[in-house]
Amino acid sequence: MAKKKLVVLSGAGISAESGLxxxxxxxxxxxxxxxxxxxxxxxxxxxxxxxxxxxxxxxxxxxxALPNQAHHILADLQEHFDVQIVTQNIDDLHERAGSKNVLHLHGEIxxxxxxxxxxxxxxxxxxxxxxxxxxxxxxxxxxxVWFEEPVPMIENAIQLVKSADIFMVVGTSLVVYPAAGLVDYAPWQIPKFIVDKKIPYTSPLYNLTKIEKTATEGMPLLKELLLDIK
Ligand code: APR
Structure with a gap:
């Protein structure tokens, strides 16, 4: 059976426990x-x-810095899902953990x-x-991509989010646009998850599970939930 497409939007919070x-x-x-x-x-x-x-x-x-357990879990999930990461981070910790499909919305250090x-x-x-x-x-x-500059990869990111079977957000305050607007492109019926030590504001989203924990505490819990719906 084809793997479900898991699209992930990550932000600075996923790398916080790596010391960034x-x-x-x-x-x-x-x-x-x-x-x-x-x-x-x-x-x-x-x-x-x-x-x-x-x-x-x-x-x-x-x-x-080194990738932390949250980066590693996302890489491990590739065994069960077609994992597509859209990150606002300019670090390479997703790649160093082993994630294969990483779109850097804001550039690369x-x-x-x-x-x-x-x-x-x-x-x-x-x-x-x-x-x-x-x-x-x-x-x-x-x-x-500096503040006030256009975000060249946003259209690719929108297409990814639109095509998701499962959507998750980890470690972003969702205040910087256009990245923050990606959340609203997720198909309405699909399962959605947010992991953040302080859940950010979103417009009301159907089928949303909030996990208010740090990335390394929340991702193991989320992995269990995801394996139930793979
Ligand atoms: N685990 C999970 N979430 C965390 C942790 C942690 N250990 N530490 C912080 N957070 C959360 C915060 O609660 C917040 O929601 O991570 C988020 C960090 O928010 P921002 O600092 O605003 O980072 P981000 O959303 O990635 O910023 C977007 O703005 O700074 C510019 O271009 C830069 O890509 C960046 C963009």
Whole structure:
């Protein structure tokens, strides 16, 4: 029998127990940086060195982090489901846990691209400095979707959510659009689950189970529920 399609929307909360700080749990300061100074196109124009420093710092943090049990359970679920992950996270912890299908809505910390040609994308492990150039001679910038920028992968994500047999949300405050709007594309009748240490607000959803626990506490419980409906 074909596996059911389990579509997952994940956010910073799934990586919190790996030691990566979420944004909205940290008083508007991200590791001590004001978001408007480091994660907008205006910030990049004003002070690109500061923006690079911020992402260099975050890249080192992610490198030192390990996937936690919630990432691992999602990878294990591939044995029973066609698991499709849509993540707002720029870390690679889903992939390192073994998840095969991961769509990064907000970009990836281990990629850089030309600031003038978005199709020139490069893998990057270490730090990036002012003067590091892409093949078109332009400065390299983080391959990140900043606030106020369009989200190129949103249409793909919408199609995935529309085609889900089961939909789950883990570790996101659902306040940043368009990602937050994905919830409303899930077919109305399918089973839906939210795991979060503080369940976020959604429009009323039919067939929704809320698990108000941290990701590593909630995912083992959710796995049991999912195996009952596989
Ligand atoms: N387990 C489960 N959920 C947790 C945990 C945990 N250990 N710790 C925090 N959370 C939950 C919080 O309750 C909150 O609902 O994770 C969510 C984190 O919310 P945000 O910090 O707003 O993260 P996210 O929703 O991913 O942010 C969306 O905004 O910061 C920008 O572009 C960035 O992709 C990001 C987007």
């Amino acid at each position: 700080k979420t944004f909205r749990d940290s008083d508007g300061l991200w590791e001590g940086y004001d978001i408007h100074e480091v994660a907008t196109p205006t910030a990049w124009k004003r002070n690109p060195a500061l923006v690079l420093e911020f992402y260099n710092f975050r890249r080192r943090n992610v490198k030192d 281990f990629k850089m691209r030309s600031e003038t040609n978005e199709s020139l994308v490069y893998p990057i492990e270490g730090d990036i400095q002012i003067g590091d150039k892409a093949d078109d001679g332009a400065q390299l910038r983080p391959h990140i």
